[in-house]
Amino acid sequence: MDVGCGQGRDALFIARLGHKVVAVDRSPSGIRDVQQDADSEGLAIAAQVVDIRRYKSKHRFDVILIDRTLHMLATDDRVAVLDSLLKLSRRGAHVLIADERSHMIRFSASWPVV
Numbered sequence: 001m002d003v004g005c006g007q008g009r010d011a012l013f014i015a016r017l018g019h020k021v022v023a024v025d026r027s028p029s030g031i032r033d034v035q036q037d038a039d040s041e042g043l044a045i046a047a048q049v050v051d052i053r054r055y056k057s058k059h060r061f062d063v064i065l066i067d068r069t070l071h072m073l074a075t076d077d078r079v080a081v082l083d084s085l086l087k088l089s090r091r092g093a094h095v096l097i098a099d100e101r102s103h104m105i106r107f108s109a110s111w112p113v114v
Contacts, residue, residue, distance in 0.1 A: 001021070001022045001023075001024070001059075001061040001063070001064045001065065001085075001088070002014070002021055002022070002023045002024070002065050002067070003024055003052055003064060003065065003066045003067075003069055003085065004024070004025055004052065004066065004067065004068065004069025004072075005023035005024060005025045005030065005031075005034060005047070006025055006027065006030045006034075007030045007033040007034055007037075008023055008030070008033065008034025008037060008038070008045070008047070010065055010067055011023035011034055011038075011045055011047070012034065012037055012038065012041075012043065012045070014065075015038060015041075015043035015044055015045050016041070016043065019044070020044040020045075020046075021043075021044065021045045021046070022045075022046050022048070022057070022059060022061070023045055023046070023047045023048070024047075024048050024049075024050040024052060024055060025047075025049065025050070026049060026050060026051050026052070027049070028049050031047045031048065031049045034047045035047040052069070052073075052081055053073070053077050053080065053081055055084065057088055059088070060088060060089065060090045060093075061088055061089055061090060061093060062089075062090055062092075062093050062094070063093060063094045063095075063096065064085050064088065064089055064093065064094070064095045064096070065096045065098075066085070066095070066096065066097045066098070067096075067098045067099075068098060068099050068100070069099075070082075070097065070099060071099055071100070082095075
């Protein structure tokens, strides 16, 4: 799962390696772009316009990638989103968080960063 996928840079890269990807973002134009690119290349990407604060899924994920997205959320929302994403992860899954170093320091105040 690629959270806050934008136009799909990471989702496309991962799908090109042969993985199925659920890509979510609140930008309709970004989702349109990633889905068009995925469709034109025959990639297994399901792109969805989603407000991640309200995202629900029946799917469970092996990897959840959150690249430069969390800092856009208020602290309370950030914690709630991380909690909800962890519930979407399979046992032994990886949750990868990438962001600017200054943001990661702020995240650690509300969530343990390893």
